Amino acid sequence: MTAIAIKGGHLIDPAAGVDGHYDILLRDGRVAEVAAPGKLKLAEGAEVLDAKGLMVAPGLIDIHVHLREPGQTYKETIATGTAAAAAGGFTAVAAMPNTIPVNDSPEITRWMQAPERGASVRVFPIGAATRGSKGEAINDYAALKAAGAVAVTDDGHPILKDSVMREVLTAASRAGLSVIQHAEDTRMTQGASMNLGPVSFRLGLRGMPNEAESSLVERDIRLLTELRDSHAHLHVAHTSTAAALAAVRQARRNGLRVTCEVAPHHFLLTDEHVGLYNTNMKMNPPLRSALDRDAMIEGILDGVVDAIATDHAPHAQHEKEVEFEFAPNGITGLETALGLSLRWLHKEWKLPLGRVLSLLSAQPAALLGFKGRGTLTVGSFADVVVFDPKTEWTYRATESKSKAKNTPFDGWAMQGKVRWTISEGRVAYASSEGRVVFANPAQA
Amino acid sequence: MTTASPVRRNFSTPPAPASPFPYHPGSLLSVMDLSLDDIGRLLASATELESEDPLSRDRILAKRRMALLFYESSTRTRTSFELAAKSLGVDTTLVSNLSSSIEKGETLKDTGLTLRALGAEAIILRHSSSGGAWLLEESTGLPVINAGDGMHEHPTQALLDLRTLLAHLRPGIQSIGADTLAGVTVTIAGDILHSRVARSNLLLLPRLGARVLLCGPPKLLPEIAVHASQGIEIERNFEAALAQSQAVMMLRIQAERLAGLQLDLDEYKASYQLTGQRLAEFAPTALVMHPGPIIRGMEITAGVADGPQSVILEQVSHGFAIRMAVIERALLAKAGHA
Numbered sequence: 001m002t003a004i005a006i007k008g009g010h011l012i013d014p015a016a017g018v019d020g021h022y023d024i025l026l027r028d029g030r031v032a033e034v035a036a037p038g039k040l041k042l043a044e045g046a047e048v049l050d051a052k053g054l055m056v057a058p059g060l061i062d063i064h065v066h067l068r069e070p071g072q073t074y075k076e077t078i079a080t081g082t083a084a085a086a087a088g089g090f091t092a093v094a095a096m097p098n099t100i101p102v103n104d105s106p107e108i109t110r111w112m113q114a115p116e117r118g119a120s121v122r123v124f125p126i127g128a129a130t131r132g133s134k135g136e137a138i139n140d141y142a143a144l145k146a147a148g149a150v151a152v153t154d155d156g157h158p159i160l161k162d163s164v165m166r167e168v169l170t171a172a173s174r175a176g177l178s179v180i181q182h183a184e185d186t187r188m189t190q191g192a193s194m195n196l197g198p199v200s201f202r203l204g205l206r207g208m209p210n211e212a213e214s215s216l217v218e219r220d221i222r223l224l225t226e227l228r229d230s231h232a233h234l235h236v237a238h239t240s241t242a243a244a245l246a247a248v249r250q251a252r253r254n255g256l257r258v259t260c261e262v263a264p265h266h267f268l269l270t271d272e273h274v275g276l277y278n279t280n281m282k283m284n285p286p287l288r289s290a291l292d293r294d295a296m297i298e299g300i301l302d303g304v305v306d307a308i309a310t311d312h313a314p315h316a317q318h319e320k321e322v323e324f325e326f327a328p329n330g331i332t333g334l335e336t337a338l339g340l341s342l343r344w345l346h347k348e349w350k351l352p353l354g355r356v357l358s359l360l361s362a363q364p365a366a367l368l369g370f371k372g373r374g375t376l377t378v379g380s381f382a383d384v385v386v387f388d389p390k391t392e393w394t395y396r397a398t399e400s401k402s403k404a405k406n407t408p409f410d411g412w413a414m415q416g417k418v419r420w421t422i423s424e425g426r427v428a429y430a431s432s433e434g435r436v437v438f439a440n441p442a443q444a
Numbered sequence: 445m446t447t448a449s450p451v452r453r454n455f456s457t458p459p460a461p462a463s464p465f466p467y468h469p470g471s472l473l474s475v476m477d478l479s480l481d482d483i484g485r486l487l488a489s490a491t492e493l494e495s496e497d498p499l500s501r502d503r504i505l506a507k508r509r510m511a512l513l514f515y516e517s518s519t520r521t522r523t524s525f526e527l528a529a530k531s532l533g534v535d536t537t538l539v540s541n542l543s544s545s546i547e548k549g550e551t552l553k554d555t556g557l558t559l560r561a562l563g564a565e566a567i568i569l570r571h572s573s574s575g576g577a578w579l580l581e582e583s584t585g586l587p588v589i590n591a592g593d594g595m596h597e598h599p600t601q602a603l604l605d606l607r608t609l610l611a612h613l614r615p616g617i618q619s620i621g622a623d624t625l626a627g628v629t630v631t632i633a634g635d636i637l638h639s640r641v642a643r644s645n646l647l648l649l650p651r652l653g654a655r656v657l658l659c660g661p662p663k664l665l666p667e668i669a670v671h672a673s674q675g676i677e678i679e680r681n682f683e684a685a686l687a688q689s690q691a692v693m694m695l696r697i698q699a700e701r702l703a704g705l706q707l708d709l710d711e712y713k714a715s716y717q718l719t720g721q722r723l724a725e726f727a728p729t730a731l732v733m734h735p736g737p738i739i740r741g742m743e744i745t746a747g748v749a750d751g752p753q754s755v756i757l758e759q760v761s762h763g764f765a766i767r768m769a770v771i772e773r774a775l776l777a778k779a780g781h782a
Contacts, residue, residue, distance in 0.1 A: 191703050198671035204574035204596030204643060206703070272460040276473075277575030290457075297455050321553055321583070323573035325594075348456060412458075 003027040004422060005043040006386060009051025013058055014354040015362035015375040024056060026382035029425035034378060051386050054419055055353075058361040058374050059091025059121075059383030060338060063151075064180075064237055064261060064309035066330065067093070069117070070108065071100025076314035076403045079118035081334070084312070084402035086120040086429035088335040089418040091383035092365075092373055093121065093312075096155045097128040104128035104139050106147035113148050121423040122383070124150040124370070126180065129168045133157045138167055141175035150368045151235070153180035156284070156329075158216060160185065166223050173232035178368055180235045181220055183244060184285065188212040193325045195271040195286040203274065205325065208286055214243035221251045221258060228256070235367065236260040238311050240285035242295035249304045259367050261309040264333060264340045265408060267296040273408065279320040279327035280408045283313065300359065301351055307364040310337045314404030332407045336395055338387070339414025347415055353389065382425035391417040465578055470566065470587030470777030472770055473577045475599045475648040483648075484620045487607060490762075490769040498531060506533035508775050511564040513555065513580075514591075515541040515571045520736050520760055521591050521601075525568050528767035534775070537564075552576060553583040560584050566774040569593070587774040595638050595701060600770055601735050602644035604763040606652070608755055609691055611762070612731055625654035631685040633659040633716055634695030634743050636669055638702070641735040642695060643672070650675025659685040660716060663705055664697070682716050686726035693733045694718050694744045713742065720747045731755050 004026045011022040011034070023040045025033040033042055062085065068076040078095075085093050095112060097103035103112065109125045117123070127149035131137040135157060144152065152172050158181060159165045165181075172179045189208040194200050196207025217236055224234050239245055239260045251258040265283065270290045274281045281287060299305045313330025320327050341360065345351040365374025372380045397410040421429040466477050478486070493501065510529050514522055522538070529536045539559065541547065546555060552571070559567060566587040569577050574594030581588040592598040610617055613628055630649055636642045636658050646656050646669075656676040658665055670678050679685040686692060697707070718732065732744075732754045740746045749756060 196668075198668045201637075201666065201668045202643070202672045204594050204640060268458055270457075270460070275460060276463055276465050276578045293457065294455055297457075318551075321579075322551060323571075323579060324575045325573050344458075 003032070003043070003046035004049060004382070004425065004427070005040055005046040006049045006051050006056050006384065007040070008037065009054045009056040009386060011056045011376065012354055012357060013376045014358040015058070016377045018376070019354060024376060024384070026384065026422065026425050029382050031376050031378050031380045031382055034376065049386065049420055053388065054386050055389050056384060056386050057357050058376050059385050059421060059423060060089045060360045061092045061364045061370065061374055062090050062310050062312065062334060062337070063094040063307060063364045063368055064263075065093045065095055065312040065334065066098065066314065067095045067123070068314060069099060070111070074403075075316050077117075078112060078123060079120070080401065080403045081312070081314065082120040082123060083429075084332070084334040084400060086421040086423065087401045087418065089338045089385035089387060089421055090334055091121045091385065091421060091423040091428070092124060092370065093334070094124045094126050094150055094368060097126055097153065098133065098155050102128045102133045104131055104133065106143045109144055109147040109149050120428040121421070124148070124368070126151045126153055128152065129154045129159060129172075129179065130164065135159050135161060135164055138164070138171055141171050141177055145175050145177055149177065150370070151178040151180050153182065153237070155180070155182045155237070158182050158184050158186060160187070162219070162223065165220065166227065169223060169227055169232040169234065170230050173227075173230040178233040178235050180237050181216070182237045183213045183216040183220065184208070185212045185216045191325075193282060194274055195288045197271055197289055199271040199274065203277070210241040210243055210288065210292065213241045213285055214247060217244040217247045221247055221256065224251070224256050224258065225254070231257060233257040233259070238263045238266065238285055238309065239296070239299075239305070240266045240288050241292050245295055245299045245304060252304070259306040260304070261307040261364070262296045262300060262305045263309060263311045264337050265331060267293065267300060268340060268344060269293065269408065277324040278408070279322070279324055280331060280406050282324060282327050282329055283311065283331050284329035297349060300345060301349060305359070306367055308337060308341060308359045309364065310334055314402050315406050317405060320406050330406070332400065332402050332404050334402065335400055336407065336409045336412070336414065338418065339393070339395065339416055340409065340412070342389065343413060343415035382422060384420070384422040385418060386420040387416050387418045389416045391415070393417055465581065467581055467585060468587045468777065468779050470774035471581055471589070472599050472774070473581060473588060473590045474597050475602050475644050480621060480651065483603070483606070486603060486766065486769045486773065487610070487620065489772060490607065490765040493532070493768040493772065494765040501531055502533035504532045505772065505775050508534045508565055509563045510534050510536050510566050510568065510771065510775070511559040512536055512538045512568045513559065513570070514538065515546070515576070516592070518570055518591070520763065521570060524760065524763045525591060525767050525771070528764050529771050532768055532771060534771065552579055556580045556584040556586070560586055566771075585779070587777060589770055589774055592640050594640065595643075596640050597644045598640040598735075599644050600763065600766055601641050602648040603770070604759055604766040605645055605693065605733060605735070606648060607762040607766055608733065608759050609731070611758070612755065613690060620652060622651065623653045625649060625652040628653070628691070629655045629657060629689045631657045631659055631679070631689040631692045632695065633682060633685065633692060633718070634664065635697045636660050636665040636695065638664070638698040639695050641693070645693065646676050647673050657685045657688065661712065663707060683722060683726045686722060686730065689727055689730050691731040691733060692718065692727060693735070694738075695735070696737060696739050696743055709742070716743065718744045718748050720745060720751065723748055723751075723753060729753070733759060735759070
């Protein structure tokens with residue numbers, strides 16, 4: 001395998017406390033050397049990426065994506081979804097199990113990771129918590145884990161029965177897997193297609209109350225308290241309400257292993273953005289009130305939020321060109337997460353760059369136990385994103401690498417442009433400006 | 445990482461984008477699409493068209509083509525749109541969700557494109573989903589008249605209600621403005637939550653200076669309704685609301701939209717039914733309005749519906765005039781000059 005030397009850039013590796021000018025050498029899929037500028041010893045014959053003026057950071061990690069394969073390849077495939085991930089600076093994604101069939105078996109888990117899928121970046125399958133995600137019989141977590149699953153969840157079909165959730169937490173803990181819950185008491189959200197509030201009333205749409213999310217988070221935390229000795233890990237997916245975030249905050253103070261993620265749309269948009277039935281503003285959990293949105297920003301700034309995750313949910317154009325209440329939930333997010341996080345969290349709300357990058361790499365890696373990822377210390381996986389932090393650009397959905405174009409951020413200003421994404425030592429994405437020079441002219 | 449208590453800050457955040465609707469200046473999707481001047485012009489042209497000789501009126505839009513696309517059953521709205529169009533000479537065709545390819549799964553977008561390809565120059569849409577009219581307008585680029593979308597809006601109903609109110613409370617008025625209905629209180633009572641008539645009226649009437657009281661039980665009238673517009677208040681006591689009102693609009697309980705909501709109908713009637721006794725005691729001169737269909741013995745007694753204060757059938761006649769004006773506007777407006 002070719003070696004790649006990234007020279008002249010500003011290396012920022014929050015987990016390792018590195019923030020300065022360093023060159024870095026990648027060889028055989030790992031980080032081989034980190035050295036002061038011009039001081040790499042082993043770089044002979046390496047492909048050289050000129051990173052002058054650019055930031056070099058651990059590849060981004062998205063622990064919440066829907067790749068739609070197997071079963072719904074007209075929306076997205078593992079190949080197209082991971083191509084979009086690479087374009088967005090991501091080197092690893094955790095794929096939700098709501099495929100067709102549901103990923104509740106070691107066979108599907110392995111199939112998703114097979115080289116034939118053509119993934120550009122590492123795919124970590126998340127297994128279904130229960131058979132067929134029906135919320136009844138729990139799966140064989142040890143077998144799922146052995147096949148490569150990194151967590152279990154029933155995602156869009158939240159586990160409502162206390163007895164089943166208790167069993168899931170206990171069994172997952174025994175197997176050393178995290179439990180991810182899409183917190184929604186679906187008994188409160190029947191027929192609802194957006195946030196419950198003045199906007200849903202005005203639009204004549206049935207609304208989902210905040211309590212549908214927060215009450216289930218509170219229930220899960222109660223179960224976790226009862227199971228304290230099991231040291232189970234509960235991860236709250238796409239947190240969208242102030243009350244749910246407050247419950248997570250309190251549980252952590254009480255010493256429980258509870259983590260949470262927030263999606264860019266939930267720290268940027270509110271239910272007002274639904275406008276006049278824009279189906280690209282429809283997802284679940286829905287865009288909430290400004291009060292909730294502000295609580296998400298606050299939670300990110302003060303550190304209670306552990307990760308930014310996109311909930312990348314591609315859908316075909318025709319599926320979104322229908323009545324709002326019939327449109328499927330979800331928006332794409334892999335290509336816009338970094339640009340929006342830098343534009344808003346960093347530039348506007350002054351979150352230090354290292355903290356932003358940590359929320360997009362080191363913290364999610366730690367959260368799901370991805371060893372050797374989310375950092376660029378020697379010996380780590382050669383997962384790197386090189387980006388220009390200064391460039392402002394406009395996102396165009398039509399240029400997306402994803403099969404789907406269902407983004408609410410079409411035409412939005414982004415900050416920070418990805419130049420190269422390197423996944424386990426291979427260039428998974430290079431922008432048109434990405435120049436490659438060779439140390440050995442014979443290779444040029 | 446710290447988990448300090450949150451401190452409220454004022455974050456500068458991305459604003460919601462401006463609405464691109466309506467795409468066509470002839471469309472009427474929401475009462476909010478109309479300026480007060482637009483409303484004044486529609487009312488004036490309704491009066492003009494109404495008084496026109498029917499033998500010459502049908503030359504105004506002779507042989508123009510319009511489709512009525514109805515995804516829900518309707519008597520008043522459909523018939524009055526159809527008669528209004530025909531009285532101006534428009535050729536109409538009716539497509540309903542039953543007995544059409546909609547039953548086979550054809551989408552609203554494709555149905556609209558098909559009607560356009562067949563020569564429809566505008567579409568009048570009654571749809572069971574909120575927002576249907578916006579989807580159709582965006583898909584076809586044609587002028588679309590919203591004849592009721594789900595639980596959202598029914599703009600021509602609000603306009604005909606306004607015309608009814610003006611005929612009684614401001615007879616002979618020549619122009620309208622932000623104070624035309626100053627001093628007038630209108631109660632809208634009943635199933636507000638599921639009512640598109642309520643939404644269009646509560647968005648429209650305060651813009652002309654009226655005070656709107658919403659009245660109903662919490663299950664049918666959530667507190668959040670009060671934020672829907674300026675100039676509206678919630679008064680749960682029906683009799684207190686009646687005592688302040690110059691007009692009362694009664695609404696039917698929309699059984700088809702209750703979605704499992706449990707209501708004690710006897711309790712409902714005891715509190716909110718408009719009876720002869722209530723009317724005589726608390727609002728002996730108020731206009732009694734109802735968009736129809738009325739359910740006699742439920743929200744309103746037969747005696748009140750047929751009584752001297754009832755203007756329910758007048759509303760229907762005003763609907764014919766208003767819809768002629770709205771159809772004329774739709775077919776005479778030029779795209780690209782919005």
